[in-house]
Amino acid sequence: MKLSFLCILLNESLKAKSSNIIQRCVNLSSIKIYKELDLTSSSCAGPIGELSSVVDELNPGEAVKVILGDEATVKDIKTWISRRKLKLIQESKEGNKFVLLVGK
């Protein structure tokens, strides 16, 4: 299977408006991970505080890989992503951890 092109169904859009399913195709191989942020344990500035300073540094074509430990934080981060008009490039699960790729 060729993995260079992945089409991602955005779950939250599906839930919000079933008639308006947004399907985004992202060329993942062209995205460079600028930094990996492990926010599974408690952090000082809180997950959004930690992430906000890193996304400011992103260049076009780059993403920050965020590793989270619970669904409530995933939800908070997704709300923040849409408020800040950022891109949720990919969302996946690795074991019991949630992984988000966030770009500008």
Place this chain on the structure above:
Amino acid sequence: MPKRIIIAGGNIAGTIVANRLVQKLKDEVEKSDVEIVVLNNTNKHYYLPGQLLMAYGLESPEALVKDESELLDPRIKFLYGDKGTITKIDVNNHSVQTKDGVTHNYDYLVIATGVEYSWEEIPGYKEASVTPYEFDSALKMREELERFQGGTIVVNTAKLPHRCPVAPLEATLILDDYLRKRGIRDKTKIIYTYPVQGVFGRPITNKFMLRLFEERGIEVHSPFNVTQVSPGDKIIESQEGEKIKFDLLISIPPNMGAKVIGDSGIGDRRRWVPTDKFTLRMKDHSDVYVLGDATDLPVSKAGSTADFESYVVAQNIANEIKGNLGIKYYGGDVFCYIATGTDQGTYIRFSYTMNESPPPPSYVHWWGKVMYNKLYWTVTAKATV
């Protein structure tokens, strides 16, 4: 050839870890099997936490600066000035270069080069504000507050992360109490502006502090990401489109890692050094450790953090040299006193796995903070506990 441990940076983190290392490797240092070298650009050691109190006239300037050479154990080799100013850290060749042109090879390197402020990121910010984050500006802040008779004071945090994450809360709450005690609080509007929603990143502290801010009548504008300040008109502007007119602006400047980290190509774009959160080793370099404000860890950039981390770094280097001492891991431990007025305080203690539970503000915790500051020179810096 003795094994050489180089400590890059000799303020809070570098001093504590150097003193702890010499205690753990006493015999080896005395037999010249191990050499511990601290490199720092000056012989002045600044106790930055005291600057916040100094800005409100609660601490004297001379209590905050000492000679580094008096704080380091005499068995440590200390170089400063051009001899101690590092121009390049070469982790691939296990060496650092100093401004006098000398290359120093190491067996172990400890990076403790801390923070520098990148004022230039926000046009007008430095000219228009006073800050407890810089010694001279903290003194200027004290003078401006003494002259202040009423108006609008904005407390602004430019970017996260920054040293002492609780300092913006403290600066605001001390200010409120200071103005009340001078009888001009009713003539003053205090506005707290912060880059993320709320007043602090951690939910428990945020909730606790929001209540306190509300009780004290402090306005909160967040998220507020400052983009520019006009020193003439005294207006601060945010990415979110807000413009606030002020009479006095108290700033928390944008923080970055030290310039040498960028020049050496070993940091991220904000010059934080990629660090393993448990071992405190620089990622991909097993002979390099990082502690204090220099790391890219999502923990508080605080003196207490550096102190907690120093046990791990000192133990693990000593264990590698001597063997059979056991390995320590850093659990994300942080402890911060939070002044909530000019004679009251609370504290937060948390780690990777434990949440904080701040007690109600009291005089007892204020004294805890004052005593912790006073004991810094004789106990903490000298790593006597």
